[in-house]
Amino acid sequence: MTEFFQQVVSGLASGGVYGSLALALVLIHRATGVINFAQGEMAAFSTYIVWTLTTNHGWSYWPAFAATLVVSFAGGVGIHQVVIRPVERGSQIRVVIVTIGLLLLINGSMTWIWSGEVRSVKSPFPTRTVDIGGVAISLQDIGTIAVSLGTVILLWLFFRFTKVGLAMRASAVNPAEARLVGVRVAWMLGLGWGLAAVLGAIAGMLTAPSVFLDPTMMQAILIYAFAAAVLGGIDSPIGAVVGGLLLGVGLNLIGAYVDFVGADLRLPAALLVILVVLLLKPAGIFGKQHVRKV
Amino acid sequence: MRSSTARALGTFLLLSAAVYLLPAFVSDFRAQQFAYVGIYLTALIGLNVLTGYTGQISLGHGAFMAVGGYTAAILMADHGVKDIWTIPIAAALAGVAGFLFGIPALRLSGIYLALATFAIAVATPAVIKKFEGFTGGGSGINLFGIPELTASLTPVEIFGWELNFNNWLYYLSWTVALVGYVLAWLLLRGRTGRAFRAVRDSETAAVSSGVSLARYKTLAFGVSAAYAGAAGALFAIATTFVNPDTFPVALSIILLVGVAVGGLGSLVGLVAGAIFIQFLPLWAQNVSKSAGAPAVVYGAILILVMFVLPGGFAGLLARLGSLTTRGYHRPNDS
Numbered sequence: 165m166t167e168f169f170q171q172v173v174s175g176l177a178s179g180g181v182y183g184s185l186a187l188a189l190v191l192i193h194r195a196t197g198v199i200n201f202a203q204g205e206m207a208a209f210s211t212y213i214v215w216t217l218t219t220n221h222g223w224s225y226w227p228a229f230a231a232t233l234v235v236s237f238a239g240g241v242g243i244h245q246v247v248i249r250p251v252e253r254g255s256q257i258r259v260v261i262v263t264i265g266l267l268l269l270i271n272g273s274m275t276w277i278w279s280g281e282v283r284s285v286k287s288p289f290p291t292r293t294v295d296i297g298g299v300a301i302s303l304q305d306i307g308t309i310a311v312s313l314g315t316v317i318l319l320w321l322f323f324r325f326t327k328v329g330l331a332m333r334a335s336a337v338n339p340a341e342a343r344l345v346g347v348r349v350a351w352m353l354g355l356g357w358g359l360a361a362v363l364g365a366i367a368g369m370l371t372a373p374s375v376f377l378d379p380t381m382m383q384a385i386l387i388y389a390f391a392a393a394v395l396g397g398i399d400s401p402i403g404a405v406v407g408g409l410l411l412g413v414g415l416n417l418i419g420a421y422v423d424f425v426g427a428d429l430r431l432p433a434a435l436l437v438i439l440v441v442l443l444l445k446p447a448g449i450f451g452k453q454h455v456r457k458v
Numbered sequence: 459m460r461s462s463t464a465r466a467l468g469t470f471l472l473l474s475a476a477v478y479l480l481p482a483f484v485s486d487f488r489a490q491q492f493a494y495v496g497i498y499l500t501a502l503i504g505l506n507v508l509t510g511y512t513g514q515i516s517l518g519h520g521a522f523m524a525v526g527g528y529t530a531a532i533l534m535a536d537h538g539v540k541d542i543w544t545i546p547i548a549a550a551l552a553g554v555a556g557f558l559f560g561i562p563a564l565r566l567s568g569i570y571l572a573l574a575t576f577a578i579a580v581a582t583p584a585v586i587k588k589f590e591g592f593t594g595g596g597s598g599i600n601l602f603g604i605p606e607l608t609a610s611l612t613p614v615e616i617f618g619w620e621l622n623f624n625n626w627l628y629y630l631s632w633t634v635a636l637v638g639y640v641l642a643w644l645l646l647r648g649r650t651g652r653a654f655r656a657v658r659d660s661e662t663a664a665v666s667s668g669v670s671l672a673r674y675k676t677l678a679f680g681v682s683a684a685y686a687g688a689a690g691a692l693f694a695i696a697t698t699f700v701n702p703d704t705f706p707v708a709l710s711i712i713l714l715v716g717v718a719v720g721g722l723g724s725l726v727g728l729v730a731g732a733i734f735i736q737f738l739p740l741w742a743q744n745v746s747k748s749a750g751a752p753a754v755v756y757g758a759i760l761i762l763v764m765f766v767l768p769g770g771f772a773g774l775l776a777r778l779g780s781l782t783t784r785g786y787h788r789p790n791d792s
Binding site: 193199201247250251254255256257258260261262264265266267268269270271272273274275276277279280379387390391394398429431432435436438439442443446447448 | 509515562565566567568569570572573574576577578580581584585588711714715718719722748749750751752753754755756757758759760761764765768
């Protein structure tokens with residue numbers, strides 16, 4: 165039973181990371197109606213910034229963390245203004261291809277700037293474990309869960325209680341009418357990209373200590389984030405978070421207790437589960453079915 | 459003869475002539491690279507039937523290529539089937555796989571379908587590794603120098619021409635591509651093609667006009683996967699080797715790039731799309747030798763192409779055509 169709880173807690177920690185990145189995907193999808201394939205590379209790029217600041221410039225962790233979030237936000241807004249806006253009104257597939265181009269571009273520039281060698285990023289949390297009711301839980305896991313859930317709550321408060329948050333929701337739901345009441349829709353969409361970049365940066369910085377940092381670090385995690393977003397419903401922020409946590413815990417338990425699956429088939433098993441969920445509920449758990457018009 | 463038919467025929471004859479004359483002007487090494495263009499073209503035609511004409515985004519066509527590639531490799535290595543006969547079998551098997559996948563996919567549309575197909579592509583390498591006894595696991599199946607592979611050790615003689623392996627490969631893959639091109643054109647010009655386009659433009663309107671969504675969507679999936687299967691078999695023959703990394707996720711994404719660059723809902727533009735995905739990475743490597751730089755160049759050019767050519771190369775051709783004739787033209791004609 166102890167082992168079971170340990171698996172659940174570490175599943176929640178990785179689920180928090182998947183949920184953060186899934187939330188980033190959902191924000192962009194709600195704002196601009198596209199899936200951002202470059203989200204993982206954007207997150208890895210942010211993680212390289214925190215690595216450079218702490219390792220090469222001697223910053224302590226939390227100032228570097230804050231600085232990275234600011235840079236990532238600016239980067240996200242910049243990417244939207246420069247690369248996405250020109251193609252936003254065209255066909256969806258065109259925007260998808262542009263984000264794939266962005267993926268290659270950012271991935272290549274990481275290798276170019278920082279070389280492809282693996283780096284280790286230090287963790288802001290101690291490596292000790294604490295004993296909670298006979299279950300040893302690492303502080304790293306607790307810290308990861310706290311930071312990712314804290315971010316989600318802050319974001320919810322922002323959307324729910326600020327004027328900018330309201331304007332952003334309005335632009336996502338009905339851009340034409342939002343524009344009529346004076347919302348600057350283009351900037352709201354850019355803001356969405358900025359926030360998504362911040363979420364990605366947090367996911368990247370939380371992931372880096374437990375794996376090693378290299379330009380492809382976030383690619384596998386992006387796939388889990390896709391899965392989490394689809395599971396929860398691609399238009400539902402709360403769905404993304406719940407989907408991420410479910411996926412993290414579920415994957416850990418399947419990997420630990422189903423022998424046939426083991427470590428190699430973890431990803432396919434997760435994808436199969438999601439495929440089944442989609443077949444039963446094509447818009448995800450929290451998604452809404454849209455009525456289609458001709 | 460309708461003018462669109464005449465134009466399509468003219469395009470096709472020009473293309474065939476170019477294909478058959480090309481080896482006289484390029485080196486043996488280039489012939490091999492152009493063989494891959496033919497293989498990509500086959501896969502792109504299939505993907506365009508599904509994505510360009512029927513409007514169903516697939517990010518998982520690498521998986522159907524893997525079905526074809528492994529079918530061909532297993533038939534050659536374990537059952538002594540000659541390479542060219544593995545191509546139709548691979549196409550048929552992948553087609554059945556695509557048709558079967560098309561049934562659950564009926565419930566998904568848009569971004570959900572894209573992600574479901576992406577999931578298939580992601581899962582494929584791990585699944586191949588798991589069934590080791592059948593697929594050779596991570597080390598794959600080596601086909602180099604086996605007698606089933608035509609011209610792999612000694613040149614082959616066809617109609618009095620002696621062809622080495624690279625030239626044989628070139629003609630084989632382009633023959634398949636051109637046959638596939640004609641079949642796709644025949645399929646798309648008539649009733650079926652019209653039904654596909656109706657599904658793409660508005661599912662609701664298509665249903666109310668009596669088009670069966672289930673029938674045409676699964677048909678599009680099956681046909682599309684069959685092309686991918688044939689391309690996968692050719693891929694196995696060309697690389698003389700298959701392993702799980704022969705068909706990575708990146709392959710599925712590259713195919714979608716090829717279709718978008720060539721032009722959704724066009725056949726002739728796909729030739730440019732196939733050339734683009736084969737040669738741009740190679741060219742990018744020549745631009746700069748520093749690590750990472752080729753990917754930056756590739757990514758930047760891809761984004762620029764999408765900015766400049768919204769309809770891909772087919773859109774460019776249509777615009778040029780309307781400049782010269784100043785007449786009425788339909789953008790989705792090929």
